[in-house]
Amino acid sequence: MKNVKFSHLLEKYEVILFDSYGVLRNYNGIIEGVHETVQKILERNIPYRVLTNDASSGPNLLSQKFKTRGLNIKEEYIITSGMMAKSFLSSKSINGKVLYLGTSNSSEYIIEAKKQAISISEYQEYNFDEIGCVVFLDDEGFNWSTDINKVVNLLRKKTIPVIVANSDRIYPVSKNEVSIATGAIAQLVESILIRQFIHFGKPDIQMFSYAYDDLINEIGEFDKSSMLMVGDTLHTDILGGTKFGLDTLLVLSGNTSLANAESLIKSTGIAPDYICDSIKW
Amino acid sequence: MKNVKFSHLLEKYEVILFDSYGVLRNYNGIIEGVHETVQKILERNIPYRVLTNDASSGPNLLSQKFKTRGLNIKEEYIITSGMMAKSFLSSKSINGKVLYLGTSNSSEYIIEAKKQAISISEYQEYNFDEIGCVVFLDDEGFNWSTDINKVVNLLRKKTIPVIVANSDRIYPVSKNEVSIATGAIAQLVESILIRQFIHFGKPDIQMFSYAYDDLINEIGEFDKSSMLMVGDTLHTDILGGTKFGLDTLLVLSGNTSLANAESLIKSTGIAPDYICDSIKW
């Protein structure tokens, strides 16, 4: 592991994958130095993608949020875990409606996959027969105690695919506070049913594979060894990037402090190739 | 495994431990045949105890509920997992108040241990410094989404003992429906924090050990091999009884059907010594 400046790595790597939260933005807005770095990347035509464990809304909305804050990240360059769920729903035979836990924003992934969506908050016992799939999209948009119990009881009686469109278990809501995320709610249901659902999102390599194929379409064949994954979380960004065969950079502008990083790398064995404070130029 | 009549086993075993839910009562009231069996046990002076994974209220209230339904089970013969938590709180040094998740009924265990109780629904950030212990008692009495997040954030910042006074993950609310229980909520928080809390209740042997000591006080020394554990759940009653060195009887009047029993015994390896429909005489 080497401590480096982000800009120096661009001498070695030609293509960059960024995590979003903790790398580009946080609960406060755009992270210091990121406006300038994105500007340089655009000027130099460096191919990049943003890979985010997010199924709360589509890439169009995420792109708009960046633009509102002065960051020019194209919708087409944002790859969400929700898109992996959408791809699953599109290709796989589903017999019936897709029951979802999340807000109506999140349900767009289902509708775009040309499936019928029904929210857990609307679900009644008489809907039982028409459900063909369950999707965990977001931690909001439903009542935790009543609606999670509904899902448990439905899945005790029915063997249908269940997908988790974002496996993150917490997300930061301020400097020191976190909130329980979709992945943890899904895991609660899994542990009660003693089942393992189908999970999308980093560290799974599916988003990396999608990004790689997409970049080859844009710039032609290139070697994975010239692509760098940049993230703030060891067990999603760094593990996933490593597993896909990429070199990785851990930035300390998000989830992980330097002291934390050192102790976690030792205890988990997940090691980035480089560490730096942020992607500030 | 032998299929037997419960009354025949009383020729071999002199002391009986009963689980409560699924053996004596269910969502409908007292299980058919139980009134008569308890009557016979009282007439013959057969020493017994009731071991229940329950921290929602004290044995006095549980005993009253039995009596209301015509079953004469003395308060002193009921051993709850909440009592194990109370014993922990009594003997162990705790520096501060005990924060609990549960109803005010459940908080009696804390008060009887002579500790100060504060409900998670009343907890505010300014209480942070005064908390010395967290106890999961019941799944009711608080708001799941806001209050579970409060516990997560408290425990991310403070290393204090956390105890789970009932590790059951679900409980039946009708013939076909279950509800998420304290144990599953605690497990959700454990998985987010990557910590293991201190759990009380079967299959842990603590309640069995308490019952054994208590019975020796009543009837004098006797050998464990003359005591039988009766329960409806393999991974709590049967596993716990077996681990404590007891022979065990699985009854099919609760959680587990015969088909289920056979497949679960095969897949888990947890095998009762006997199986019967219920404790009907």
Added chain:
Amino acid sequence: MKNVKFSHLLEKYEVILFDSYGVLRNYNGIIEGVHETVQKILERNIPYRVLTNDASSGPNLLSQKFKTRGLNIKEEYIITSGMMAKSFLSSKSINGKVLYLGTSNSSEYIIEAKKQAISISEYQEYNFDEIGCVVFLDDEGFNWSTDINKVVNLLRKKTIPVIVANSDRIYPVSKNEVSIATGAIAQLVESILIRQFIHFGKPDIQMFSYAYDDLINEIGEFDKSSMLMVGDTLHTDILGGTKFGLDTLLVLSGNTSLANAESLIKSTGIAPDYICDSIKW
């Protein structure tokens, strides 16, 4: 789930992915009916690939074994989990030699990735500094008690990537007997170190993704919904295929009997779209 004849599914699906062990061959040789089915597939020019969790030797040797038994499966059509490990070793920066557990046949994956290989059975303490990566390839070729301890002690002191080139935990050696496989040995070391290694092989989608890209190169763009995964194991073949968005067929010619299948599908929630006895025409 529908019970079908394999040949009827070829009216609906145009591209087929086969698992090897339990679908094409078993401990006895080629499974009954497979010679004829493969013949039909070749005659009709149906595009296919064989996906096998195997890192004990390269696809050339596996292809030869098929040919010796009269089955014409081209080397280029065989995709092994060892190839995923090779791809990782090729693209990812590794600082030093690759220490492997396995036979010398299995080490070819390392050599083809242009890395230096050293067997755990040759490893001595003075090699400590030169090791940059550890790979679990096969359960043979080393002494379990002494050499697994060597790996544990090495990894307690050194934070380097560890990859598991075949996550299967057992493999059948006769009709009723199994043998512990690489994946279980790796898991033993993971549980001792409380670390998670990088695993390759089904149910991970990497091999599916590789097969899909490879087939597109051969026959041009096609939709995932026209591709069928055929396997005998729910938690590798069927789960992996489903996760990649494919419809799946469970065959009963290998690991899983019909009674087993029904109980496992219920308990795990992993459900194939179709079930049949074997791929016999």
Added chain:
Amino acid sequence: MKNVKFSHLLEKYEVILFDSYGVLRNYNGIIEGVHETVQKILERNIPYRVLTNDASSGPNLLSQKFKTRGLNIKEEYIITSGMMAKSFLSSKSINGKVLYLGTSNSSEYIIEAKKQAISISEYQEYNFDEIGCVVFLDDEGFNWSTDINKVVNLLRKKTIPVIVANSDRIYPVSKNEVSIATGAIAQLVESILIRQFIHFGKPDIQMFSYAYDDLINEIGEFDKSSMLMVGDTLHTDILGGTKFGLDTLLVLSGNTSLANAESLIKSTGIAPDYICDSIKW
């Protein structure tokens, strides 16, 4: 947590429980200062017990080893996890012989429980029908690759109790090296069979309960709050003692360094009441 001198704690606590390895002795012999401390304890008649996760031989042999090294620890004061297994085998109905993994020294626990013992290294397929129980006692006395496979295949076909008489997963063999222990081998088999065996040893409270009852027999009733558990390992000694309701002292003369202790306490939430270098007076 307070940093203290061990001798000062004897002003507050009247009864002491010691772990053996890392507290009294290590790979080098008796730990510095322990001879004098044990001498003081004997002179002052302080009631104590030694609780050790060990099923490799009986307390008589362990006591002899202490005496050979000049430490006067009576056999009756040593409580091993093997004794818990022996108690299980004595009280619980077992139909057949007890198959064990371990040396012949370890098999004494079975013989003292008046059961017939058969070593896995002698086990042949024709013994299949006569086996009524399997016990993991020690990591030596058998061939890992062949004999662990024998156990796996036996237990795939037979539903009988399996007990793990020592759940420790590693033990130190020198300052920097460890060796895989019985608990890890048992866990390997559990993970392959997807079953949970019956485990004895700390952190389970059974040995604490045994020690408490035994001490009451010796000195009469006393309160748990006057008893201190002393150990070098957080997840066995400190967790188990805490769970039993005891105050605990972590010593740094064994498994856990100060830096390690602080980071582990933070990450696991298992916190001792006191920390000191060793039990040196």
